[in-house]
Amino acid sequence: MGAVAANMTLEYTEENTGAAGQGSAALEELFEPVRLGSLRVPNRFAMAPMTREFSPDGTVTDDVAGYYARRAAAGVGLLITEGVYVSEDSGPSTRVPRLFGVSQLAAWKRLVDAVHAEGGLIAPQLWHLGAERGDHPSFNPQLPTLSPSGLSSSGKARGRAATVVELERIRDDFARAALAAKEAGFDAVELHGAHGYLLDQFLWEGTNRREDQYGGSLEARTRFPAAVAAAVRDAVGPELPVIFRFSQWKSGDYSARIATTPAELEPLLGTLAKAGVSAFHASTRRHWEPAFPEVEGPDGRLGLAGWSKKVTGLPSIAVGSVGLDDAFQVAFQSGGRAETIGLDPVLEQLGRGEFDLIALGRVLLSDPAWVEKVREGRHAEIVPFRAEDRETLS
Incomplete structure (x- = not known):
């Protein structure tokens, strides 16, 4: 599936302890159990x-079940699925999996059972694209594309603004999907509030121009995502972990910010935490980059996951080019690739207590056994990422 990495720098020995100065002890800490709410x-x-759109008619296949089960068998602690539609108007594709429908839910149950049989844990990512669904979806083209203000992340008119009644229905769709996930045996759920999709469209002033209770100040813009989180919490009960994935950047706009300072980030995430969120998944392009470098002192080094943990006290998940030398938007281009690098940045952040979990993306597309190979010291066998890897079911 690609040439063996030639520049993997993961040899943590007594002589070579890495930039973090922690060496094998720090690496071992990555393989220790951690709590995510009620989940171990x-x-x-x-x-x-x-x-990756491998689910015809929104139904996960046996091949998709095997794709997740192989990564569970190779030691990934928690699998978070690809985005899953929560409603008939969630997105444009007929090949993205759905968490509604008799056959779709039965297939999810088989997938969850396959992951559990390998000793894994799994959470679905509940997804509504909002304006990013587009004006000409293949999936239910007769339904309108709804968003806070009928604006895409680029500022172009797309679809229309949802009414309050329609928003209440979408809120309930999220809750219904979360309950279906719990009944299918999932171990947690994640709400997709990042990357310029529906929940993020409410948070960001660039796509939220509403003049009702869901628009205006950052506090008001947080109300609908918080209402969704509260409805999901009510649906699944007090124990099932509810993760909220958020980002500053949007698709096509990497300079966008929903919070320009930690003082703005704190009430935003605090409101979501009060609504029932158990953990925050801070999506960044490069996990090691400081979120607010202008902050003086040691906190100026913190990444977005570190800040989310600092201001809420809740578990955080870091993500963004882990173990790779190139950000995803370059490596996903046709013919693109990203070479493997060492884990010193990860170990440094772990040493500062910035994250509880570190999420792996492209390294697991190219090499399902990445975690297993790192644990066993088989670093020279790790396979670098190629853009074609996302088209395969390795």
């Missing part, structure tokens, strides 16, 4: 959600 995760590695 066997190690600190998660699989990041990656949409």
Whole structure:
């Protein structure tokens, strides 16, 4: 599936302890159990959600079940699925899996059972694209594309603004999907509030121009995502972990910010925490980059996951080019690739207590056994990422 990495720098020995100065002890800590709310995760590695559209008619196949089960068998602590539609108007594709429908839910149950049989844990990522569904979806083209203000992340008119009644229905769709996930045996659920999709469209002033209770100040813009989180919490009960994935950047706009300072981030995440969120998954392009570098002192080094943990006290998941030398938007281009690098940045952040879990994306597309190979010291066998890997079911 690609040439063996030639520049993997993961040799943690007594002589070579890495930039973190912690060496094998720090590496071993990545393989220790950690709590995520009520859930005991066997190690600190998660699989990041990656949409690949291998589910005809929104139904996960046996091949998709095998795809997740192989990564569970190779030691990934928590699998987070690709984005999963929560409603008939969630997105444009007929090949993205759905968490509604008799046959679709039965297939999910088989997939969850396959992951559990390998000793794994799994959470679905509940997804509504909002304006990013587009004006010409293949899936239910007769339904309108709804969003806070009928604006895409680029500022172009797309679809229309949802009414309050329609928002209440979407809120309930999220809750219904979360309950279906619990009944199918999933171990947690994740709400996709990142990357310029529906929940993020409410948080960001660039796509939220509403003049009702869901628009205006950052506090008001947080109300609908918080209402969704509260409805999901009510649906699944007090124990099932509810993860909220958020980002500053949007698809096509890497300079976007929903919070320009930690003082703005704190009430935003605090409101979501009060609504029932158990943990925050801070999506970044490069996990090691400081979120607010202008902050003086040691906190200026913190990544977005570190800040989310600092301001809420809740578990955090870091993500963004883990173990790779190139950000995803370059490596996903046709013919693109990203070479493997060492884990010193991960170990440094772990030493500062910035994250509880570290999510792996492309490294698990190219090499399902990445975690197992790291644990066993088989670093020279790790396979670098190629853009074609996302088209395969390795």
